[in-house]
Amino acid sequence: MVIFGTALLAGCYLLGVLLGDVLGALIGVKANVGGVGIAMMLLMAAQYHMRKRGLMRPETEKGVTFWAMMYIPVVVAMAATQNVIVAVKSGPVALLAAFGSVALCACVISLINRAIHRTGAAAAWQAGAPAAELD
Amino acid sequence: MLDKFVHEIADNQLVAAFAVVGIIVWVSNLLARHLTGGRVHGSAIAVLAGLALAYWGGLVTGKTKGMADLTLFGGMALMGGAMMRDFCIVATASEVQIDEARKAGWLGFIALFLGTLLPFIVGVAVAMAFGYTDPVALTTIGAGAITYIVGPVTGAAIGASSDVIALSIATGVVKAILVMVFTPVLAGFMRLDNPQAAMVFGGLAGTVSGVSAGLAATDRRLVPYGALVATFHTGLGCLMGPSVLFLAIKAIAG
Numbered sequence: 001m002v003i004f005g006t007a008l009l010a011g012c013y014l015l016g017v018l019l020g021d022v023l024g025a026l027i028g029v030k031a032n033v034g035g036v037g038i039a040m041m042l043l044m045a046a047q048y049h050m051r052k053r054g055l056m057r058p059e060t061e062k063g064v065t066f067w068a069m070m071y072i073p074v075v076v077a078m079a080a081t082q083n084v085i086v087a088v089k090s091g092p093v094a095l096l097a098a099f100g101s102v103a104l105c106a107c108v109i110s111l112i113n114r115a116i117h118r119t120g121a122a123a124a125w126q127a128g129a130p131a132a133e134l135d
Numbered sequence: 136m137l138d139k140f141v142h143e144i145a146d147n148q149l150v151a152a153f154a155v156v157g158i159i160v161w162v163s164n165l166l167a168r169h170l171t172g173g174r175v176h177g178s179a180i181a182v183l184a185g186l187a188l189a190y191w192g193g194l195v196t197g198k199t200k201g202m203a204d205l206t207l208f209g210g211m212a213l214m215g216g217a218m219m220r221d222f223c224i225v226a227t228a229s230e231v232q233i234d235e236a237r238k239a240g241w242l243g244f245i246a247l248f249l250g251t252l253l254p255f256i257v258g259v260a261v262a263m264a265f266g267y268t269d270p271v272a273l274t275t276i277g278a279g280a281i282t283y284i285v286g287p288v289t290g291a292a293i294g295a296s297s298d299v300i301a302l303s304i305a306t307g308v309v310k311a312i313l314v315m316v317f318t319p320v321l322a323g324f325m326r327l328d329n330p331q332a333a334m335v336f337g338g339l340a341g342t343v344s345g346v347s348a349g350l351a352a353t354d355r356r357l358v359p360y361g362a363l364v365a366t367f368h369t370g371l372g373c374l375m376g377p378s379v380l381f382l383a384i385k386a387i388a389g
Binding site for chain 1: 152157159160178181182183184185186187188189190192193194199200201202203208211212214215220222225227229230231233242249250253254257258260261262264265276277279280304305306307308309310312314315321325326327329331332336339340341343347348355358364366367369370371373374
């Protein structure tokens with residue numbers, strides 16, 4: 001049943017967010033600490049064990065993959081609800097601080113990733129098939 | 136007739152949002168295929184179109200939620216809100232190859248720390264250059280350069296004034312939008328073509344919205360790897376902002 005997959009996803013999401021809140025409270029932060037990341041790891045673990053026991057039927061998988069596929073449309077909706085006006089009209093401090101940090105981070109990412117490339121770790125993955133777009 | 140149609144949409148906002156986003160994505164795919172010959176990802180155009188519509192929505196209504204402030208498109212707020220975004224991000228974890236993720240574990244960790252420190256330093260430096268000297272204001276603006284959530288959380292914790300908090304939110308929003316727009320453009324330069332690289336990117340670029348939209352527009356398969364690391368970014372920032380980073384700035388500027 002499709003709903004089992006979606007319910008599994010929902011369970012992992014809620015438990016992850018709860019643990020993120022607890023973690024935040026434990027270290028005294030007024031925010032959720034890695035709740036979504038924890039949820040992702042819970043889902044990976046749950047799927048790994050269920051697949052091994054043959055509990056993950058194709059129908060059940062569909063209840064998860066549908067939401068993974070809905071990801072890009074949701075991001076488009078998110079983009080359409082950003083406060084772009086504030087971003088455009090904000091003064092030079094916001095613009096420069098944002099631009100500077102993005103540029104600096106891009107350079108550091110490039111440095112690190114070029115180092116990874118030299119080790120050849122990336123080669124195997126690139127041979128994989130390109131992802132289907134927006135479907 | 137038209138009145139009835141408008142009424143119907145206002146009553147079924149979420150469903151209407153599905154339809155509207157479907158149209159945006161469809162048109163974006165057409166543009167990507169025929170205008171750019173497939174060189175630009177359809178999703179990159181769709182995200183840009185979303186931002187343009189958000190600008191238009193903000194212009195028309197003078198409010199803060201982009202298109203969602205127009206009654207007809209109110210459902211966009213639910214569809215594009217944090218709940219749906221995070222739910223779908225978690226779902227993408229089903230595509231993660233655990234061995235690939237494990238390989239970059241420690242790199243993601245380093246990237247997270249750099250991704251908190253570097254933007255903060257840039258933010259503080261820019262604020263200093265514009266004449267801010269108060270350590271509370273400096274820390275809040277620097278924290279805004281981490282993400283637009285870390286900024287206000289830090290500002291509230293250390294007692295910043297509301298205009299400084301607004302400035303830090305603006306910094307974070309501009310950053311998220313820059314990351315959304317420039318990730319596909321800079322993907323080649325950043326060598327963003329494998330899971331490890333995506334995890335490094337997720338840690339350094341931070342902002343979940345920027346990372347997830349940027350990666351979606353670059354290569355959808357990379358989304359879960361980047362998001363897995365990026366979701367710890369805001370938490371780490373909120374942890375370090377009002378504590379270590381504030382104390383450091385106080386020691387230097389105060």
